[in-house]
């Protein structure tokens with residue numbers, strides 16, 4: 338942010354000078370993204386904090402962008418091959434998730450909820466938001482340092498394997514048990530702290546899953562992990578939002594079954610989610626079976642993570658690692 342934008346952002350976030358919570362505020366940003374910039378400051382009681390400030394004037398621009406995307410989606414839905422794709426609902430779902438990122442008060446709440454949900458994982462550090470200092474335009478949180486880049490070359494094979502397993506456990510808990518999912522676990526939001534703990538930052542894209550979506554996703558993942566191909570196909574049909582009346586459901590089942598069997602036959606390290614999801618979507622598209630747009634979030638969280646996981650441990654058993662959490666999640670219902 339320019340100096341003027343920073344002044345504006347601070348004036349928006351702290352209109353009352355009486356409530357200025359900082360004793361020092363370093364005006365050179367430690368990081369700058371498209372939505373917010375992060376600064377280092379000290380609270381009046383001396384606590385070092387990170388202050389995430391929203392760039393001024395963004396809401397208007399983003400709302401205009403999404404209105405444009407939505408009218409584009411309306412056109413897409415009129416094209417015959419795409420007529421069953423709920424493009425407008427997808428844009429709306431994604432749009433509201435992205436517009437929510439503008440509200441840093443909400444991000445602070447998501448950060449606190451993730452901390453509470455994932456507290457059992459001692460290897461994970463999520464910065465604590467500081468109560469009473471934040472609002473829609475500013476999020477003040479515990480400062481974590483030093484933050485080290487997550488680079489596979491810095492670890493032994495065994496450590497790498499353990500890190501990947503740990504991170505996967507936390508993701509599976511978010512997906513299958515809590516239904517509150519960090520969809521943005523790329524290397525810019527994952528670090529290592531001085532004490533060797535994994536640091537998870539940036540609750541800007543944290544999405545709640547409806548219980549039904551969480552359950553169906555868990556069920557599908559379980560069938561996939563155990564090679565139960567027929568049941569997996571059934572779950573895909575059950576979770577579909579639209580099945581055309583003249584759909585060849587037996588043909589659809591047969592194709593999904595073949596895909597799941599083929600996937601199960603591979604060794605764990607050869608499973609790649611991205612090509613698997615592409616083939617699944619292709620089968621759905623050819624049969625006109627429309628998946629509910631809500632499934633985009635759990636998939637996205639795993640796809641974003643997959644790159645880092647493959648860099649760290651190509652042999653990780655993506656599916657096998659999920660089974661203990663899935664057993665707990667599915668027993669609840």
Ligand SMILES: Nc1ncnc2c1ncn2[C@@H]1O[C@H](COP(=O)(O)OP(=O)(O)O)[C@@H](O)[C@H]1O
Nearest residue numbers: 368370373375387464478479480481525539541
């Ligand atoms: N609590 C924190 N302590 C230390 N550094 C932080 C903290 N929060 C954010 N940062 C730094 O700021 C960067 C951007 O923060 P992030 O929340 O990911 O913002 P954005 O939404 O713009 O990606 C992080 O990658 C990290 O370097």
Ligand SMILES: [Mg+2]
Nearest residue numbers: 525526538539
């Ligand atoms: Mg980030």
